[in-house]
Amino acid sequence: MASLLATMAVMNPSLKDWGLKPRLSLWAYRPHLTKIATSAIIYHAVCHVTYLKKGGAVVSPSLSDTAYEVIKQEIITCTLEPGQQIAQHQLAARHQLGLTPIREALQRLVLEGFVQAIPRFGYIVSPITFSDVHEVFELRSILEAAAARLAALRATDQQLAEFSAAANFTYVYKDPESYSGFLSLNADFHHSLGILAGNQRLADQISKVLDELTRVFHLGLDIRNSTDEMRDEHLMLAQALRDRDPDRAGQIAQAQIARSQQRILEALTDCLIGGAVATGGLQRTVQVEPTRLS
Numbered sequence: 001m002a003s004l005l006a007t008m009a010v011m012n013p014s015l016k017d018w019g020l021k022p023r024l025s026l027w028a029y030r031p032h033l034t035k036i037a038t039s040a041i042i043y044h045a046v047c048h049v050t051y052l053k054k055g056g057a058v059v060s061p062s063l064s065d066t067a068y069e070v071i072k073q074e075i076i077t078c079t080l081e082p083g084q085q086i087a088q089h090q091l092a093a094r095h096q097l098g099l100t101p102i103r104e105a106l107q108r109l110v111l112e113g114f115v116q117a118i119p120r121f122g123y124i125v126s127p128i129t130f131s132d133v134h135e136v137f138e139l140r141s142i143l144e145a146a147a148a149r150l151a152a153l154r155a156t157d158q159q160l161a162e163f164s165a166a167a168n169f170t171y172v173y174k175d176p177e178s179y180s181g182f183l184s185l186n187a188d189f190h191h192s193l194g195i196l197a198g199n200q201r202l203a204d205q206i207s208k209v210l211d212e213l214t215r216v217f218h219l220g221l222d223i224r225n226s227t228d229e230m231r232d233e234h235l236m237l238a239q240a241l242r243d244r245d246p247d248r249a250g251q252i253a254q255a256q257i258a259r260s261q262q263r264i265l266e267a268l269t270d271c272l273i274g275g276a277v278a279t280g281g282l283q284r285t286v287q288v289e290p291t292r293l294s
Helices: 002-011 013-018 063-076 088-095 101-111 130-154 157-165 176-196 200-223 228-241 246-272
Strands: 020-022 051-053 113-117 122-123 276-279 280-287
Touching: 013 020, 063 088, 063 200, 088 101, 101 113, 130 176, 130 200, 130 228, 130 246, 157 176, 157 228, 176 200, 176 228, 200 246, 246 280
Parallel strands: none
Antiparallel strands: 020 051, 113 122, 276 280
C-alpha cells in the first residue's frame, strides 16, 4: 500500500502542491486519490470527502461537489432509472441540499454524458443504448489492454504483489445486494491497473468508462453465474503482470472485456420487452439500434 501511495504522490502533484493528504478511512474521491480494492479501503455510496491540510485544518467538499457525487451514484446504480425525468426539488429534499448545488451538479453530469438537458422540460437520465454499450466496451478494451501491458513493464514487485492480493474477490449470484459491493471493488481493481501503468490520466479514463458501464453491469451479473469465472480472470491478469509478460497481460485484459461485453448484450437482449429492459421490478428505457446488434 505504501508503494501505491508513493505512486499517487508522483502521478498527482496537485496533492503535493495543495499540501493535502487523504484521510484513508474516507478515501473515495477518484480525481485526486488513488484507491485499490482491499478490505482496508471502503468505497462509500455517498462520497463524503475530507482532506487533512497542513497544520490540521480540514477542507471539505463544496455543496455542489456533494450533490454531484450523490446524484451520480444514484444514476450508476439505477436508483435514478435510464430515461427517467429528474425531479430537482425531490433530489434537494432527499439529500438536504439547495437547488443551486443540484443544478450545478446536473450541469456537470450533462458534460459527462450521464444526464441530458431537454429544453423547456428539464433533465433526464441518459438512456442506455446498444450503440453506447458497443462504443464504451471498445474504448475500455483499448485502455485496459494498454494499461496491462504498461503495468507489466513499469510496476514494482511490491505493487504487483498488492494487486494480486486484491484480485481475489467475487459476488453472490442472484443476490443483488452483493452486486454493488462487487462492482465497487471491481472498479477499484481496474482503476489501480492504470496506476500501476504509471499513468494517472489513463487510470482516470478507465474509471470514467467503468462508471458509464455500472448501470448495465448489474444486468450482466444476473444473466448467469459467473462468480468463479470473473475471479479467475482477475487472478490470471495479476499472475501475467507478476510474470512480467506484457503481451499475455494485454490479451487477458482484452479477452476478459470481450466476455463481459457478451454478458451485457445477452442481458439486454433477453430483457428487452417493447423497448424497455425489465429488471428488479423496474422498467428501464433502452433505445434499440438494430444495425449495431451484430
